[in-house]
Amino acid sequence: MDSKENSMSSLENELKQLIIDSLDLEDMSIDDIDSHEPLFNEGLGLDSIDALELGLAIRKKYNVRIDAEKDDVEKIFASVAALAEFIKSERH
Amino acid sequence: MQQDFIVLKWAVWPPLRGDAEQDSARQKELLASVPKMLKRRLSPLAKIVFCAANQCIAEHMIVPVVFSSSHGELAKSFSMMEMLEAGQEVSPTAFSLSVHNAIAGLFSIAWNNQLQSTMVAAGEEGLAAGFIEALGLLQEGAEQVLLVFYDEPLVDFYPSEPFKLATDESRALALRIAKSGEGRKLKMSSLSLTGNDGEQPVQLAAFIRFLAESQAQLTLKTPRHSWRWEKMSG
Numbered sequence: 001m002d003s004k005e006n007s008m009s010s011l012e013n014e015l016k017q018l019i020i021d022s023l024d025l026e027d028m029s030i031d032d033i034d035s036h037e038p039l040f041n042e043g044l045g046l047d048s049i050d051a052l053e054l055g056l057a058i059r060k061k062y063n064v065r066i067d068a069e070k071d072d073v074e075k076i077f078a079s080v081a082a083l084a085e086f087i088k089s090e091r092h
Numbered sequence: 093m094q095q096d097f098i099v100l101k102w103a104v105w106p107p108l109r110g111d112a113e114q115d116s117a118r119q120k121e122l123l124a125s126v127p128k129m130l131k132r133r134l135s136p137l138a139k140i141v142f143c144a145a146n147q148c149i150a151e152h153m154i155v156p157v158v159f160s161s162s163h164g165e166l167a168k169s170f171s172m173m174e175m176l177e178a179g180q181e182v183s184p185t186a187f188s189l190s191v192h193n194a195i196a197g198l199f200s201i202a203w204n205n206q207l208q209s210t211m212v213a214a215g216e217e218g219l220a221a222g223f224i225e226a227l228g229l230l231q232e233g234a235e236q237v238l239l240v241f242y243d244e245p246l247v248d249f250y251p252s253e254p255f256k257l258a259t260d261e262s263r264a265l266a267l268r269i270a271k272s273g274e275g276r277k278l279k280m281s282s283l284s285l286t287g288n289d290g291e292q293p294v295q296l297a298a299f300i301r302f303l304a305e306s307q308a309q310l311t312l313k314t315p316r317h318s319w320r321w322e323k324m325s326g
Contacts, residue, residue, distance in 0.1 A: 023185075024132040045129050052184035060181070 009035075011084045019080070022057035023050050035081040043079075051077060058083075064090045094281040095227050096324065100236060100274065102267040103147035104300050105140045122146045126202050133185070137165060137262060138195045141242045144264035145199065149238060154205055155268070156229050157196070157238045160212040160222030162292040163246060163258065164192040170247045195242070214241075218295040218312060220319045223280055226269060236270040243293040256290030263293075265300055276303075277324040287313030 016030040023046065037043040040051070055066050064087050066076060076086045106115050122143040123131060134142065149155060168190035172182045188194065193211040200209050208229070212222045219241060226239040242264035252258040289295060289312045302310035302321065309322040
């Protein structure tokens with residue numbers, strides 16, 4: 001794994017922990033979340049309140065704002081991998 | 093006002109003279125059927141409401157519900173106000189679960205109960221308003237109604253005394269009532285006598301003792317009326 005992939009997977013793990021902590025998924029660990037599975041509905045099973053809560057947690061931790069007017073929210077929240085990609089691109 | 097009804101089943105949670113360890117094990121059992129993704133949203137208060145209600149309705153039983161609480165999830169609102177004061181952003185989840193009908197909403201989802209659900213914000217009349225709402229539904233033709241009273245201690249910030257606004261215990265009482273059927277027949281009536289026996293949380297403790305013990309009647313005085321519940325024979 002080169003260093004770019006490494007930093008990506010560590011960001012993904014960080015996001016998984018953030019999801020678990022901010023959404024009270026108490027009995028889950030980061031190993032239970034697949035980076036590519038859908039976060040909402042059929043995948044992890046999150047709902048619209050979770051989307052707002054996760055948006056707030058990301059804003060607090062990464063100072064990255066997801067704007068429902070401008071950004072493709074559905075794509076950003078599609079999976080942990082998609083979310084990590086978005087945060088990485090916004091931070092640079 | 094005077095009205096007879098039958099208490100088909102009633103349950104209190106947590107038990108009045110409980111054992112912490114046993115109660116916590118039993119609480120887990122009573123909440124076992126709640127979907128995991130919903131369970132994470134249940135506050136300690138929501139959990140005791142679910143536990144009281146669960147003992148009064150069978151699985152898949154669809155029944156109109158009346159909830160009544162004086163203070164609801166006030167502790168959640170209070171902590172959000174503290175966050176606002178500190179200049180922090182408020183959690184959308186906490187906000188959505190702080191409203192007075194939050195537990196009623198969670199209950200409807202958990203039980204897939206699509207019938208009417210009413211949330212009473214009990215004022216100085218206390219228990220009476222919830223009963224009147226539930227008796228009204230029976231009068232309109234509902235076969236039975238689930239009536240759930242609940243409250244928790246007030247956050248320290250609010251003065252409870254000398255206003256008799258709260259007790260130092262969280263408690264939920266669920267009653268499934270009907271106009272006829274097997275159960276305990278009660279008569280509820282209003283009297284012109286006035287006084288102050290406290291708001292719902294204080295009244296609730298007295299009402300649970302009335303149901304649980306051999307006491308034939310209970311009169312609760314409020315600044316405007318008194319309300320009396322009598323155990324009837326037959």
